[in-house]
Amino acid sequence: MNEPIHPGLLPAGLADLLPHEAAFEAAVVAQLMARLAQSGYDRVKPPLFEFEDSLLAGAGAALASDTFRLMDPISQRMIGLRADMTPQVARIAATRLVRQPRPLRLSYAGQVLRVRGSQLRPERQLGQVGAELIGVASAAADAEVIALAAEAVEGLGIDGLSIDLTTPTLVPAVCRELGLDGVAEARVRAAIDRKDAAALERAGGAGRHILGGLLAASGPADRALETLAAMTLPAIAAREVATLAEVVALVRATLPAVTLTVDPVENRGFEYRTGISFTLFARGIRGELGRGGRYEIGFGRDETATGFTLYTDALQLAAPRPAPDRRVFLPAGTQPAAARALRAAGWVTLQALDDAEPQAEAHRLGCTHRLSPAGEPVEI
Amino acid sequence: MNEPIHPGLLPAGLADLLPHEAAFEAAVVAQLMARLAQSGYDRVKPPLFEFEDSLLAGAGAALASDTFRLMDPISQRMIGLRADMTPQVARIAATRLVRQPRPLRLSYAGQVLRVRGSQLRPERQLGQVGAELIGVASAAADAEVIALAAEAVEGLGIDGLSIDLTTPTLVPAVCRELGLDGVAEARVRAAIDRKDAAALERAGGAGRHILGGLLAASGPADRALETLAAMTLPAIAAREVATLAEVVALVRATLPAVTLTVDPVENRGFEYRTGISFTLFARGIRGELGRGGRYEIGFGRDETATGFTLYTDALQLAAPRPAPDRRVFLPAGTQPAAARALRAAGWVTLQALDDAEPQAEAHRLGCTHRLSPAGEPVEI
Incomplete structure (x- = not known):
């Protein structure tokens, strides 16, 4: 038998939001959702739990070990408490809204639960706000979603935004083209994740110049695109770089003041991404405000999507507080x-x-x- | 091994809200919460799960069998997914906000989960919006909360509201005064729950006239109060009737157009109530829109509160739809x-x-x- 717990104590990683904080969070969510609706992203609301088979399918598999699972006494099947809403919205797009015309624009807001927090983010209950643009593969679609994420955040009064663009398919494409085997690719991956140019030089074999070039290309978008354009890349990687250049131009046309950087080799946290991906930061705010990118919706459908998730706790820290009530x-x-x-x-x-x-x-x-x-x- | 499940299928009692429905629900919640905030009810946000010890303490015990429970691998303790938010708000009032001045006015909105739905309400995930007025026992406090619930619902454009007021402490007080033992009281309770006057006559013993009179007093508030005033009741019951009369007068002063009825013997679903309680209905809408009443906050505090919970799904059915977007x-x-x-x-x-x-x-x-x-x- 455990000791009784003080009634004010919550499990690690959980918190009560008290007056002002709770209202501010709700206002942040409402304002973000209003902005997404203005651009035609229609709100959907999946349930807090689902059968684990559908929750952990496709893009959801990445979070399997973070998902609370239990037996549903009614259905006698395993259910999971959602750890992310994107796979749920993909399910809705692939099933209940399969006959809706594409592009399908959906938005959502809600709470997700995780078995364990990370070192950077110890919370086990997180608020997500997001949008998904389903059924169009073009740079215009990538750019719409990236600009929308940034505009929604700017609408909260958060300045000094920067968007870090990544191309998580680039390194795998180069490795494939160079004929690197699984072991060699894993060694390349590890060197890149540590940004260790010397280790990459050793691991990269015939591809060490290309891979080293990609690693070194990281930085402000214009310089990075210039460096990438000067490199001789495999066809599939060159196409991805061309799309990236198009996306940068389109986002800049919509949001000239936002800082754009490119990290062509970043992959961590983007494992299920299949195209241009991105992370949002704000000057002076530790950690990311949100992230997104391209993926396949799965559920037996051959359909691509791009979207983003914003983190309400991070936005709450970054946004100016409202004036107190009278x-x-x-x-x-x-x-x-x-x-x-x-x-x-x-x-x-x-x-x-x-x-x-x-x-x-x-x-x-x-x-x-x-x-x-x-x-x-x-x-x- | 079970058969694989169609990916579009959700566990019984769960649903996806699709475009328009999800946005409408969010608008209903936002409008209700704005109304509660206008009357000084400050929003709090407890987490989706807690240690079961605190979740099922006090008022929460009534929902123990409806609560999903599981082992938290981090704390190695049993946690429960909330089936109701009122006990969580009581916990916050009794612990983190114990030093805040009283009356303490708090509001909340969120999702609750239940292991099984009822026949009338098969949903296993429900949206709640509520308010709690903590630390004041007066009729003025009861009336404020009842009128606020009704005004918040009217603010959604729902007409034809009626409030059914109940006094769940009345029958127990009469039984105690008459010296009925537990078995006899249970028989009285059962007869009353079936509104079975003949069975009540048989079960009521020396109290059969008083109990039969209470049962017959049900109806429009004025007539019910008149009937109750004419009865010779035990002192504690007479005081409760006097409070009820005061509450009716105060609510009517604020909301002259709302229908008020009184059912002095109703107890089902009000088991943890310790004073005037109520249920909200709207003409032409099946089932209740919300309910509330007086209770003790528990957690070792000798403190009374009154409050209400509104059901967003029922309100969504009752409220007029917004005009479509341009x-x-x-x-x-x-x-x-x-x-x-x-x-x-x-x-x-x-x-x-x-x-x-x-x-x-x-x-x-x-x-x-x-x-x-x-x-x-x-x-x-």
């Missing part, structure tokens, strides 16, 4: 109609429940104002 | 600034991703308008 204390006997008029005029009203002295009571309850006997809000 | 299709080459101006003017913009003929493409994608070469939205 709160007016209403003494006993205030007419309901007077209270209604104040609320309609933007006041938060706190109704007295007894005959306590209004000035002291208003102060005790943290009101900024009290209603005077003449019916006017008076500052405390 | 969606304008933007042909390839539309300038980002032009798209922004349209969105700022309330348009939903769908950007073409290729050179398809605009009129046909706009129609195919369900737009109401397309942008003309002159830059004006033209109806399809």
Whole structure:
């Protein structure tokens, strides 16, 4: 038998959001979702759990070890609590909305649960807001989604955005072209993940110049694209670089002030991505605000999609706080109609429940104002 | 090994909300929460799961058999997925917000999960929106919460509201006063739950006249209060009836048009209630829209609260639908600034991703308008 737990204690990685924080989070989510809806991304809402077979299919497999699983006593099958909403939205697109015309634009907001947090992100319950653009493979589609993510974040009042673009298919394409076997590719991968040019030189074999060139190309988008354009790449990699250049030009046309960087070899966390991918950062904010990229929707469909997920906790840290409410204390006997008029005029009203002295009571309850006997809000 | 499941299939009692439905639900929740905030109910957000010890303490015990429980591999303790948010908000009030001045007004919105649905309500994931007024026992507090629930629902455009008020402590008080033993009280309870006057006559013993009178008093509030006032009740029951009369008068002063009924003996679903409780209905809508009432917050605190929970799925069925969006299709080459101006003017913009003929493409994608070469939205 374990010791009894203090009732205020929550499991590690979980938290209560208290007044102001909870309202601010909800406002951040509402504002993001409104921006996505404005660009035609229709909201869907998958359930918090599903059969594990569908939850962990396709893109969901990457999170299998992070997913809470349990036996559903009703269906007598294993269910999983979602650790990510993208695979659920892909399922909806591939099944219930399979007959909807493409491009299909969907958005979502909700909570996800993880068995364990990471060192950088110890939370086990996370808020996600995201959008998916399904059924179009073009650079225009990539650019729409990348610009939308950035515009939605900027709409929260977050400045100094930068978008780090990656091409997770590039290194595998080069390795395949060079005929590197699985062991050699894994060694290349490990050297790249450590950004270890010397190890890459040793592991890269005949491809060491190309691979080293890709590793060195990382940096501001224009310089990186120039470096990549000057390299002799396998056809499939050259096409990906051409798409990347197109995406950079399109995003820049929409958002000239946003910083664009390119890391052509980054792959960590993008394992299920099949095309241009990206991560969003803001100046002065530790960690990423969101990420996205291209993937296959799976579920037996031969269909491509691109999309992104924003992290509400990170955005909450980065976004400016709203101005505090104007709160007016209403003494006993205030007419309901007077209270209604104040609320309609933007006041938060706190109704007295007894005959306590209004000035002291208003102060005790943290009101900024009290209603005077003449019916006017008076500052405390 | 079970048969593989069609990927479109969800466990019983779960659903995907598709475009329009999901957005409408979110709008309903946002509007309700905005109304609660206007009256000083500050939003809190407890996590989706907790240690079962705290989740199922006090008021939470009633839902123990409906709660998904599992072992948390991190803490090595049993956790439960919340089946109701009220016990979580009570925990927050009793622990993290214990030093906040009373009355403490809190609100919340979120999803709850249940192992099994009921016959009337087969859903296993439900949306809740609620408010709790903590630390004040008066009729004024009861009335504030009841009127707030009704006003929040009316704010959605739902007409024909009725509030059924109940006093779940009345029958137990009468039985205690009459010295009925546990077996006799259970028989009384069963007869009342079936509204079976004949069985109540047999089970009620010396109290059969009082109990029969309470059962018969059910109906429109004024008539019920009149009947109750004419009865000779034990002191504790008479006090509860006096509070009920005060609550009815206060709610009527705020909401003269709402129908008020009283069922002094109703107890089902109010087992953890310790004072005036209520259920909200709307004319023509099957089932309840929400319910609430008085309870003790528990967690070692001797503190009373009253509050309510509204069910977003029921409200979504009862509320009028919003007008459809005005969606304008933007042909390839539309300038980002032009798209922004349209969105700022309330348009939903769908950007073409290729050179398809605009009129046909706009129609195919369900737009109401397309942008003309002159830059004006033209109806399809």
